[in-house]
Each structure stands twice: as structure tokens, then as C-alpha cells.
Amino acid sequence: MQRRHFLTITGASALISAVPAWALTEASAKKLVDALVGDVNKVIASGKSQNAMFSDFARIFARYSDTSYISAYAMGADGRTASKAQKRAFSEAFQGYIARKYGRRFREFIGGRLEVKSVRKVKNWYEVDTTAFLQGEAPFTVTFHVSNRTGRDLFFNMFIEGINLLLTERAEVGALIDQNGGNIDAMIRDLKASG
Amino acid sequence: MLVFARLHRAAALVLVVSLLGACAGSNGTAITPEGINDPNEAGNRRTHEFNRSLDRALIRPAGVGYTNFVPDALEDGITNFALNLEEPKNAVNSLLQGDLRGMGLSLVSFVTNTTLGIGGLFNPTRELGIPENDTDFGETLYVWGVGEGNYVELPFLGPSTTRATFGLFVDLFTNPLNTVFDDRSRAFYLTPAGLASGLSARGRFTDTIDSILYESADSYAQARLIYLQNRRFRLGDTESSADIDPFELDTEGF
Numbered sequence: 001m002q003r004r005h006f007l008t009i010t011g012a013s014a015l016i017s018a019v020p021a022w023a024l025t026e027a028s029a030k031k032l033v034d035a036l037v038g039d040v041n042k043v044i045a046s047g048k049s050q051n052a053m054f055s056d057f058a059r060i061f062a063r064y065s066d067t068s069y070i071s072a073y074a075m076g077a078d079g080r081t082a083s084k085a086q087k088r089a090f091s092e093a094f095q096g097y098i099a100r101k102y103g104r105r106f107r108e109f110i111g112g113r114l115e116v117k118s119v120r121k122v123k124n125w126y127e128v129d130t131t132a133f134l135q136g137e138a139p140f141t142v143t144f145h146v147s148n149r150t151g152r153d154l155f156f157n158m159f160i161e162g163i164n165l166l167l168t169e170r171a172e173v174g175a176l177i178d179q180n181g182g183n184i185d186a187m188i189r190d191l192k193a194s195g
Numbered sequence: 196m197l198v199f200a201r202l203h204r205a206a207a208l209v210l211v212v213s214l215l216g217a218c219a220g221s222n223g224t225a226i227t228p229e230g231i232n233d234p235n236e237a238g239n240r241r242t243h244e245f246n247r248s249l250d251r252a253l254i255r256p257a258g259v260g261y262t263n264f265v266p267d268a269l270e271d272g273i274t275n276f277a278l279n280l281e282e283p284k285n286a287v288n289s290l291l292q293g294d295l296r297g298m299g300l301s302l303v304s305f306v307t308n309t310t311l312g313i314g315g316l317f318n319p320t321r322e323l324g325i326p327e328n329d330t331d332f333g334e335t336l337y338v339w340g341v342g343e344g345n346y347v348e349l350p351f352l353g354p355s356t357t358r359a360t361f362g363l364f365v366d367l368f369t370n371p372l373n374t375v376f377d378d379r380s381r382a383f384y385l386t387p388a389g390l391a392s393g394l395s396a397r398g399r400f401t402d403t404i405d406s407i408l409y410e411s412a413d414s415y416a417q418a419r420l421i422y423l424q425n426r427r428f429r430l431g432d433t434e435s436s437a438d439i440d441p442f443e444l445d446t447e448g449f
Contacts, residue, residue, distance in 0.1 A: 069441055069444065069446050071449040072446040073444060075449075079449075090449070124440070124442060125441055138321070138327045145439075145441070149441045149442055156441045157439060159428075161425050161428055162424050162429065163421050163428075164424055164439075167229060167420065167424070167439075168421060168424075171413075171420050172412055172413075172417060175411070175416055178413075190412075194410060195406075
């Protein structure tokens with residue numbers, strides 16, 4: 001009896017965890033990036049001030065990306081020793097930093113657009129390639145990695161011409177931690193002021 | 196112009212010697228988890244500081260000024276002109292790599308942009324959607340199986356690798372156009388156009404470049420990581436890039 005009960009529970013939980021895995025398809029990964037690209041293009045075309053664009057970008061980032069994963073990755077090994085409160089504070093500070101840093105790049109995107117090119121399955125996530133067309137520049141590739149780790153389709157990494165957001169930002173956060181002699185609270189304070 | 200020619204030769208000699216030194220010094224030490232091979236980090240960091248002060252004092256203000264004051268059409272024209280003159284070098288390197296399609300693209304671009312594009316001031320092939328073929332002797336060496344070597348930060352030119360630096364100098368001295376233009380037209384048109392397109396890039400991407408050079412906690416490490424990822428991506432060298440599995444990380448609390 002107990003054994004059957006156990007089997008039912010594990011069977012049910014396997015089913016629950018399997019559902020999102022089926023839900024992520026080539027089509028749904030493409031849909032996410034299409035929607036993301038649509039929103040980014042709208043912001044670029046809006047002609048708003050830099051600050052307005054940057055808050056739009058913060059919203060887009062919060063809506064379409066796996067912010068907890070990106071934050072955890074960026075904190076790296078230091079995340080293991082961080083307290084719950086520090087993790088939460090870091091995640092919040094880091095999202096603001098990313099929005100400011102990447103939001104300011106919109107100046108370079110004015111007059112440009114992104115187009116979704118192709119989707120490819122890689123292990124348990126999807127790689128969506130887009131091409132950025134900027135005025136007076138050769139087109140270049142921006143790639144998104146999409147997973148449904150959280151139960152929702154979200155992008156957890158972005159590559160601009162091969163430059164990996166997760167690796168680059170983990171190096172930056174690591175350098176900030178070193179600069180502060182390993183003090184995580186001081187690093188979070190610095191992060192709030194930068195980007 | 197003789198002075199210039201001599202300077203070039205002296206610079207090349209210094210470089211070859213320092214490259215040999217760099218090769219001799221690399222015994223596979225100091226490879227980080229990101230696949231960075233930088234045994235001469237201390238020297239590279241000194242060069243980085245030099246480049247940063249040069250950028251702050253001269254290159255950044257000149258680049259931003261150039262982009263702001265020169266009309267966009269003229270700025271694009273000068274950049275197109277400089278890029279078009281790279282096409283013969285691209286064609287030769289594609290041929291050396293056995294990439295006949297790339298060679299064809301570069302030749303078609305060169306002929307089209309030189310004629311329809313009025314000496315290369317316009318870029319009609321981009322408007323026609325013809326893919327751009329940008330390569331160099333460093334890539335040829337990669338295709339031939341030569342290893343990347345060490346990370347190097349070059350004075351004035353910035354991030355590079357042993358292989359890319361060697362390629363840069365081979366390209367400089369074997370450019371097919373060297374035989375077409377004399378020293379005089381090189382000094383008056385080609386070199387200034389190349390410098391201007393460099394300034395234009397500095398001016399246009401000022402936010403991105405500033406964020407790396409002046410706003411990051413360790414600008415040397417950021418520039419190194421960004422350069423190596425981008426260079427390997429452009430070469431199609433995906434072996435050195437590690438996959439990041441989104442399911443293999445504890446995100447509890449974030």
C-alpha cells in the first residue's frame with residue numbers, strides 16, 4: 001500500500017515535471033523570441049528618450065528572461081555562501097544593472113531592427129538565431145537560448161556576435177567581488193551604482 | 196615617404212621579435228576555465244593601461260568628435276571606401292582557405308562597389324543583400340590548423356592573439372593593392388581613410404566601448420573575454436565555448 005502510494009506520487013510528479021518539457025517546442029521558443037523582438041523593435045522605433053527606453057528595456061527583460069537563473073549564474077560560486085537576503089538583494093540589483101547597461105545600447109540600435117532567422121534544439125533548450133540590421137553596419141547575429149526551466153518559456157542567455165551574456169556578466173560580478181575583498185554586500189552596493 | 200617605409204619595417208621587426216618571444220614563453224600555462232591562455236598577463240595589463248590613457252586623451256574625443264561633426268553620409272562614404280579596399284585582401288585569404296564562395300563574394304563586392312558604388316564610397320552590394328565576406332590571414336592560419344597562441348593586447352590596436360597578430364602583419368605586407376597604389380596615394384588617401392573609419396567606429400559605438408573600458412570593474416579582463424568570444428565566434432571555432440545547461444544550477448533564493 002505504501003509502495004503503491006509512493007509510486008502514484010512519483011508517477012504524478014514525473015508527469016507534472018514532464019508537462020513543461022513537452023510544452024517547450026521549436027514553435028513556442030520561436031514565439032517567445034518573436035514577441036521579444038517585436039517589443040524591442042517597438043521600443044527602438046518609438047524614438048523615446050534614452051531614459052524612457054531604458055525603463056522599457058527593464059520591463060522587457062523582466063518579462064521575457066529567466067532573471068533568477070541569470071542572477072544565480074552571474075554570482076557564480078560566491079552565490080553558494082550568500083545568505084537568502086543577499087541573494088534577493090543581488091538579484092534585484094543585478095536586474096537593474098542589466099537594464100541600464102543594455103538599455104543604453106539602444107542608442108546604437110536606432111533605425112535598426114531584429115529579425116528571427118532560425119530555431120535549433122540543443123539538449124533540453126532551444127537556440128533562436130536572430131539577425132540585427134543596423135544602419136550603416138554589416139548585419140550581425142544575436143542568439144537567444146530559451147528554456148522552460150521555470151515552467152514558462154523564457155530566455156536564459158543571449159549572445160551578440162558570439163559574446164555570451166552569462167559568461168561576460170559573471171566575469172564582471174567576480175571582478176566586483178574581488179574589488180571589494182570578497183564582501184558581497186559591498187559588491188551589491190557597487191552594482192546598484194553601475195551599468 | 197621613405198621615413199614611413201622605414202618605420203613600417205622597424206615596427207615589423209620589433210613585432211616579429213616580440214612574437215617569437217611570446218611563442219617561446221607559452222607553455223600552456225595560465226589557461227582559465229573560460230579557455231583563456233594569457234601567460235603574459237602582467238605585460239598585457241601594462242599595455243592595456245597605456246591604451247586606455249591613449250583612448251581617454253586622444254582616440255575617444257577624436258572619434259566622438261568625428262561622428263558628431265562629420266555628416267552621416269560622408270562618414271558612411273569614408274568607411275565604405277576603406278572597407279572596399281579590404282576586399283582584395285579578403286578574396287586572397289578566402290582563396291587560401293579554400294573558400295571559393297567567399298572569394299567570389301569579395302570579388303563581386305569589390306567590382307560592384309568600385310564601379311556602381313563610385314570608387315567604393317557607396318555599398319550597393321549591402322543594399323542588394325549580398326553577404327559580406329570579412330576575413331584575414333589570422334583566419335587563414337586557423338583554417339590551416341595553427342593554434343590560437345596566447346592572448347595579446349597590442350599597443351594602439353588593442354586585444355589580439357599571437358595568431359591574429361601574425362596574420363595582421365602578413366595582411367599588411369601582402370595586400371594586393373600595395374602593388375596598385377604608390378606610397379603617395381597610400382599616404383594621402385588609404386591610410387587616412389582607414390584611420391577615419393576606425394575613428395568612426397570608436398565614435399559610433401562609444402557607449403559600448405566606454406562601458407568596457409571605463410565602467411567595468413576589471414576592464415582588462417572584460418576586453419579580453421569579449422574579444423576572445425567574438426573572435427572565436429567569427430572563426431567558427433566553437434570547440435572552446437562551453438555549453439551552459441540551464442537545469443544544472445541551484446537558483447533557490449534568486
